[in-house]
Amino acid sequence: MTGDRDESARRVMEAPVGHPEHAPMARPSRRDLIKGVIASGAAASGAGTLFRASPAVAAPLGQLAARLLTLTVNGQKRRVDVLPQETLVETLRTKLGLTGTKIGCNHGECGACTVLLDDVAVCSCSVLTHRVREARITTIEGLEGPNGELHKVQKAFIAELAPQCGFCTPGQILSAVALLKVNPKATPAEVQRALSGNLCRCGAYNHYLRAVLRAAADV
Numbered sequence: 001m002t003g004d005r006d007e008s009a010r011r012v013m014e015a016p017v018g019h020p021e022h023a024p025m026a027r028p029s030r031r032d033l034i035k036g037v038i039a040s041g042a043a044a045s046g047a048g049t050l051f052r053a054s055p056a057v058a059a060p061l062g063q064l065a066a067r068l069l070t071l072t073v074n075g076q077k078r079r080v081d082v083l084p085q086e087t088l089v090e091t092l093r094t095k096l097g098l099t100g101t102k103i104g105c106n107h108g109e110c111g112a113c114t115v116l117l118d119d120v121a122v123c124s125c126s127v128l129t130h131r132v133r134e135a136r137i138t139t140i141e142g143l144e145g146p147n148g149e150l151h152k153v154q155k156a157f158i159a160e161l162a163p164q165c166g167f168c169t170p171g172q173i174l175s176a177v178a179l180l181k182v183n184p185k186a187t188p189a190e191v192q193r194a195l196s197g198n199l200c201r202c203g204a205y206n207h208y209l210r211a212v213l214r215a216a217a218d219v
């Protein structure tokens with residue numbers, strides 16, 4: 001057997017470039033490559049394995065084909081390829097470049113990924129992008145005014161020195177914006193309840209509370 005392998009290796013090495021002996025193993029097409037990248041944000045590490053898989057192994061990829069959707073994000077129509085199981089936070093961050101939306105727990109507990117869907121605060125890690133095709137999606141980037149000015153809630157957060165590390169801040173702000181839209185004169189208890197789904201590892205809860213009350217007073 002070893003002799004056969006040696007003979008085979010010798011034939012490959014001695015064959016001129018372009019000779020059939022140099023024919024590569026099944027090579028991925030560009031379409032396969034794009035599907036793989038969409039299927040995994042960290043496709044690079046697994047790409048070799050994925051693309052050299054036999055057709056039988058690769059078949060499920062067909063069932064995960066992305067669909068082109070049009071989303072309404074921050075007042076703009078955005079066209080994006082979306083996988084069936086893709087969450088909104090993944091689409092926003094990795095495909096639309098809206099990285100102001102953070103990922104903390106990634107399963108609906110910390111509020112770092114909060115965005116607005118038709119002005120209602122939701123955890124975007126727990127929403128499938130396909131489900132929000134009809135919704136108006138607002139991320140932290142979308143609060144900016146037409147001339148780049150900050151939203152009054154953002155200004156109040158700065159005035160109260162609310163953010164510490166800042167990781168939870170976009171989610172806190174969007175929860176506050178959602179609250180003040182429906183309850184512009186929210187009481188401290190109402191603010192606390194509205195922001196109770198937004199965890200802050202820095203413990204800046206009192207700063208955030210004062211900031212939202214400041215914004216409410218500014219209405």
Ligand code: FES
Nearest residue numbers: 104106109111125
């Ligand atoms: S990242 Fe979505 S709730 Fe924590």
Ligand code: FES
Nearest residue numbers: 164165200201202
């Ligand atoms: S400011 Fe650091 S997690 Fe909230």
